Amino acid sequence: MSGVVDIVDTTTRDGNQSLWSATGLTTADLVAIAPTIDRVGFHAADFTSSTHMAVAVRFHREDPWERLRRVSEAMPQTPLSFITTGMRFITWVPADEEVIRLAFRCVARNGIRRFQVADPSNDPVRLRRIAALAHEEGVEQVVIGLTYSVSEVHTHAYYAERAAALADCPDMDALYLKDPGGLLTPDAVRELAPHFLRAAGTRPAELHSHCTIGLAPLVYVEGLRAGFRVLHTAVAPLARGTSNPAAETTLRDLEAEGFSHRLDLDALAEVSDYFRALGEEKGLPFGTPQEFDATYYHHQLAGGMVSTTRRMLEELRRPELFEAALEEVGRVRAEMGYPIIVTPVSQLVATQAVRNAIDAERWTNVSDETIRYFLGHYGEPAAPVDPGVAERVLARPRARELEGLEPLQLEGARGRFGARISDEELLLRLTMPEEQVNAIGTASPKAAASPGTARHPVVTLLREVARRPAVTHLRVQKGDDVVVWRRAT
Template sequence: MAELQLVDVSVRDGNQSLWGATGLRTAHIAQVAPLMNRVGFRALDFSSSTAMGVSVRTHRENPWDLLRLTRAAMPDTRLQFIGTGFRFISWEKASPDVMELVYQCLVNAGMDRFVVLDPTHDMDAVRETARIIKKAGGTEVIAALTYTVSAVHDDAFYAGIAAQLAACGDIDRAYVKDPAGILTPERARTLIPAVLAQLNGKPLELHAHASLGLSPLTCLAAADLGVAVLQVGCGALGNGTSLPDAEKLVANLRASGHTVDLDDRLLALVARYFDQLAAAENLPAGKPREFDAAFMHHQVAGGVMTTLRRQLAELGMEHRFGAVMEEITRVRAELGYPIMVTPFPQMVIGQALANIVGGGARYDQVPDQVIRYVLGSFGKPTAPVDPGVLDRILSRPRARELAGEPPPLSVPELRRRFGRRTGDEELLLRFGMPEAEVDGMLAAGPAVAHYNPGVQPVLRLLRELGTRPGAARLTVDKPGFRLELKGRSE
């Protein structure tokens, strides 16, 4: 039996999967970071350009400050940043020198472990990104093999990608990333050995979401097969559409004869912190999910599914839901089986909706992002796009317009646009975000860095009282506790 290590995803992927990436603020993370540093995690899945954008847009907090604060609080734990090649915050492609600046700033702020995820497995882009990261000073680069089920994504496909990763000196390890939670234990028993056989000794990790309730069992199978690291969520930020619950998985691994060297008491304290935070902030806690066989075909995640149902309801076309789901499966095949991870679900669903509700023939209407995908802006499609569909899309005048778009701005061009005195970190935020959002963040000043979930109900009560007319007496009465405040006149 093996010794397993854990990577905790609560702060980044748990927050994104369960709380729409908006649930955690700087204060929440600052409070728990010193505790997480001592648990014994191999690394913390900490940030992404999406998370950084949310910090600015939703919380008006500087994400670069949060990186530095967390690094100071967690000196003994690797902090992980996940990126998708040549993009930062915006899904528009960035120039190579902009990405060099991105990774240099991330390393300077304290990131040391980087996941390179290209949804189309464009290995030229993966290798170049890994090279840039190592040049910037990143100490550990992990390449993602993003798992899906399709006519082309068989074990041989992933083994071929693994062989290319093994040959790249800038890539230190790999992980199987299952964003939809559809990797079964049975498939793991053929896929993982095929990948490990090609990695030439480089370690393999598993990142499998719990969306269908499969991943807790798949993780146990992976541990038996030689996977070195499993990724988990803690407390309210585990299970559901996040990753398997850390405490339960550790117990199951040990019961299966494996060793997991971490501090159980501190792990429990971290889990309870996120439980208390969820209760205090009225955020949903992840719960074990039931298996849904239909998901294996359409692979549309729960949040995207909710949005689709709302869109159909707004159009008065709820009765076409079944037809749209069938069209999603058809469009995905015609577009070369893109993996249903952002931004591809939005593209596939947008095209399926246009085909069903557009009123004309299929592909009479084509969203710009689908055209860009066919043009290769998001990497080379895994399988060839259906020739008939390709011709219908590329023959459109809009395709010729998008094909003639100017190249992305370089760093010197960005400095001319935003001012030469603009610092690198601010420059990168302005590159990827609307000007007003960055201005709002700067105007808000430093983020609050202290938080106690236990006092939040009292603080809410006090804020509510502050909005009401003056009262002579206030009484708080609950089982085992009574507080009575009287005005001076009584």
């Protein structure tokens, strides 16, 4: 076998989300390493989502739009990617098309060049509509994803049918097989590959999986053999565990199979060293290789949701119900029509399973979001829902109130939040608590100064030189890279 394999870097979005709860990285952390990431030669960087943008505001008091601008300016050669369902922006409340259009427009003009679109129900009609909308609002490249799952209805014929339905989509620039649960097996990817490659045609076919039960590296090798030529990986410190395969290991594997790549290994090593040092200083965990666990197929919760479920039970002082709750996940999923266990539905299923495990009678307590699911606000289920459960959920008085829930709209928003604020600020105020938006930029200097920035060797050198008035000029060269500093006069 031969051919060039391209790599999409998932470190800053999926790796950060899978291992560091999406909260581990600040804007300063990202800007400090962005030029080095740009030198690696990645096909693209899976960089952010509206959830990550909200985290920047809520946890770091940072402007997420500034983050997009600064990082995109610092790595102009590597397209930054934004992942979306196209159904909402930041808040769980569904948004109407005008809100989504404005969000897409703002994301694109602040530096995002690539969108990864994934629908919770793998609905080809909705995927095509969101892809068209993204292009209309200025996005350069749209990658449509079909999210992998295992159930009575999520058969290989199901995926073949949906891939075929996307084949003639004029707004699809690439197609990817998205496996957030790490459920793919080598046999499965071998059987699915021809359908995805046929649907992609001359466009790239990408493969994305997680190491949650240890199969993803094998899946990537088999995917290469079957024809995929773009793989999604994270650098080693933010890979493995519940994250994606490690870039370093994947490159060795693909070379062993006779393939080549375009990456600068020295720059890749620098990126990996940076995130390892950053994690050590912040006390953040690194991914470790996982053993195969066949029981995982019964609940299919991603690693982050497994730990969230355990934490929920510990907070409720019922940790002994953990195994029962995992078993309940499979039962709840079947009753809800086998939704794919991916955000946002994974949270609904896990929360309901915990409630069912604790309560004397199942489905006694139901969240508003789960009621909305049964009302059809999250799309058509893959299979019919359990009629008895649906009747019980929809008989609740709250269901009548939520039935008429209006999607988030722009109408009247300018009047509420101010005619002179930017579109970007308007979107934040429309979707987030006022006190959180008002707090942007109020972090203490100590909190705002990222340890990753201070530790970067060139940044450290320049700061030290700036403190010495006798030094007026500095030139540093390593290979073809040159940094020139002059004191302002």
